[in-house]
Amino acid sequence: MTRQLSRQPQKENEPVYGRIWAQFKKFPNGLAEGSQKPLTVSGPAAAALISAGIGCFTMMFTHHLSDTSKAREKIVWAIGSWIPGSRNPSELWGNIGSYTGKETMLLVGWLVSWPILYFLWKKKNIKAKTMFFWFFALFIAATAMSWHPLFPYLPLM
Amino acid sequence: MLQTQNESISPEFPKQLDIAKVSVYGLSILSALMFLFLPFVNLLHPSPWQRWLGTIHGFGALLATVVAVYTGHLAFPLLRGVTKILPQMRTLTFWSTFIAFLGIATGNLAYMRYRAGIDLGGARAWLKENSPLAQYVLMEYHEFTVLFTLPLGVACTWILWHYGDSILEKQNRHVLSATCVGLMAMMFFAMGGLVTGLGIAKIHAL
Numbered sequence: 437m438t439r440q441l442s443r444q445p446q447k448e449n450e451p452v453y454g455r456i457w458a459q460f461k462k463f464p465n466g467l468a469e470g471s472q473k474p475l476t477v478s479g480p481a482a483a484a485l486i487s488a489g490i491g492c493f494t495m496m497f498t499h500h501l502s503d504t505s506k507a508r509e510k511i512v513w514a515i516g517s518w519i520p521g522s523r524n525p526s527e528l529w530g531n532i533g534s535y536t537g538k539e540t541m542l543l544v545g546w547l548v549s550w551p552i553l554y555f556l557w558k559k560k561n562i563k564a565k566t567m568f569f570w571f572f573a574l575f576i577a578a579t580a581m582s583w584h585p586l587f588p589y590l591p592l593m
Numbered sequence: 594m595l596q597t598q599n600e601s602i603s604p605e606f607p608k609q610l611d612i613a614k615v616s617v618y619g620l621s622i623l624s625a626l627m628f629l630f631l632p633f634v635n636l637l638h639p640s641p642w643q644r645w646l647g648t649i650h651g652f653g654a655l656l657a658t659v660v661a662v663y664t665g666h667l668a669f670p671l672l673r674g675v676t677k678i679l680p681q682m683r684t685l686t687f688w689s690t691f692i693a694f695l696g697i698a699t700g701n702l703a704y705m706r707y708r709a710g711i712d713l714g715g716a717r718a719w720l721k722e723n724s725p726l727a728q729y730v731l732m733e734y735h736e737f738t739v740l741f742t743l744p745l746g747v748a749c750t751w752i753l754w755h756y757g758d759s760i761l762e763k764q765n766r767h768v769l770s771a772t773c774v775g776l777m778a779m780m781f782f783a784m785g786g787l788v789t790g791l792g793i794a795k796i797h798a799l
Contacts, residue, residue, distance in 0.1 A: 453618055461681040467754060468680040474757035481752045481768040485775055488744035496737060521705045530709035532701055535736065539701075546744045564767035571771060575741065575778060582737040584729045593725050 479557030482567045487553055489574025491546025496581035498541040502534050504589055512537030629655060640714070642706045642799040650696075650703040651794075654739075657689070657696035658787040661742060664689045665780025668773040676761055683753045686776065690746025693783065697740060704736070706799045716797040727796050731789045739786035745779040 450458070462468040475481070502512040516522050516536025524531040584590040607615075632651030638644050664685045671682055709715030711722065720728040752772045753760065760769050 451615070451618070453622070454614070457618075461684060463684060464687075467687055467750075468684050470680070470683060470753070470757035471755050472757065474759040475755050476759070478765065478768050480755065481771065484748040484751050485771055488741075488748045488775075491744050492741050495740065499737065519701070521701055524705060527710050528713050530705040530707065530715060532704050533708055535704065536701075538737075539740065542740055542744070564770070567767060567771050568774075571774070578741065579738060582734045584733055590729070591725075592729050 477557075477559060477561045478564075478567065479560040479562050480554055482562035482570075483550060483553035483557050485567065486570045486574065487546055487550035489571055489578070490549040491542045491544075492578040493574045493581075494545025495538050495542035496578045498538050500581060500587070500590070502538065503591070509534045512541070516540040625659065628659060631655060638798060640798045642714075643794075646703045646706055646799050647794065650699040650790075653692070653696040653699040654787055654790055657692045657742070658783045660685070660689045660692050661746075661780050661783035665777050665783075668776035668780075672770060672773040674761060676758075679753075679758065679761065683750070686746060686750045686753055689779070690743065690750055693739075693742040693746055693779075696786075697743060700736075700739065703799060716793070716799060719797050720793075724796055727793060731792050735786055735789035735793065738782045739790075741782045742779050742786070745775050745782070749775045749779070 498512055502509045513522070513534040514537070516532075516534065516539060519532065519536040519539065521532045522536040580586055584592050629652065632648050632655055635643055635647035635651055638647060640647075664682070667678055667682055667685065671678055707716045709718070711718035717728060717732070720732070749772050752768065756765060756768060759765060760772070
């Protein structure tokens with residue numbers, strides 16, 4: 437025979453670290469409560485997740501373009517020169533280089549596609565199959581594209 | 594003389610739930626402190642760059658991974674419909690994303706020194722000469738996939754807030770599933786980033 441071990445939480449019995457953790461879990465309070473006017477269709481969620489994948493894929497596509505041509509690498513570096521440390525005259529300190537352009541392309545691909553997809557899907561229900569297919573396809577492709585052995589035109593030695 | 598189990602335990606003995614709770618908190622606090630101590634070993638490194646850039650990025654990356662892994666693990670009960678953790682998931686995903694951003698920002702700082710010339714002790718140039726696979730396989734994976742945690746975290750935070758408690762309703766089942774998979778992916782990329790980053794630092798310091 438088993439006994440029921442669960443019981444109602446008693447705040448006065450809670451140790452101090454438990455009370456601190458409980459408070460921290462609800463901080464900030466407005467975020468913990470969630471929206472009072474929740475969305476009712478799946479389109480906006482699909483837009484948020486798929487646009488994240490588009491951003492990551494855009495960055496990896498830019499990486500492949502940049503790593504296969506010095507001229508394109510210069511353009512990519514110029515795109516990212518707004519990020520602190522992109523260019524730095526000190527050879528001892530080094531610089532971030534064209535990686536800043538790739539980071540910028542992630543932001544561009546993500547933050548441009550999100551409002552477009554949101555506008556297109558804000559009142560639509562997107563099928564689960566569509567949402568999962570694009571989410572997985574984009575993130576798996578982006579991850580695979582960071583692995584040079586899969587692409588003979590990228591340097592390995 | 595034999596005693597029954599009930600008679601052998603005094604009434605002052607703490608209840609099992611209290612022992613379990615103290616143990617969980619105690620182990621959690623000790624484990625967190627122990628893991629977060631790891632980057633401070635960099636302070637003993639002979640390279641001044643590794644001493645401060647390694648400590649800053651190491652701490653940022655380890656904290657980001659610990660929080661992302663905690664959030665990723667809570668995605669499993671959320672997916673099973675445990676309603677009481679939903680408020681915590683919203684704040685935790687937000688903080689996880691914020692700390693992931695700090696990990697990325699400190700990574701940019703460390704990456705500058707990583708790209709210094711070989712005559713000046715730059716790790717990238719040395720790895721390309723002596724261990725090219727560390728650069729072209731480990732580092733390429735590291736520098737790109739850790740960035741995936743930022744859009745994933747922002748998307749999941751946005752969804753968890755905007756859908757409110759209705760995310761647990763039947764018609765939003767696929768929204769909840771996709772969000773939880775997103776949090777698990779964030780955990781996976783954070784862990785991959787930490788492991789590859791530690792691997793590279795083990796071969797050549799900043």
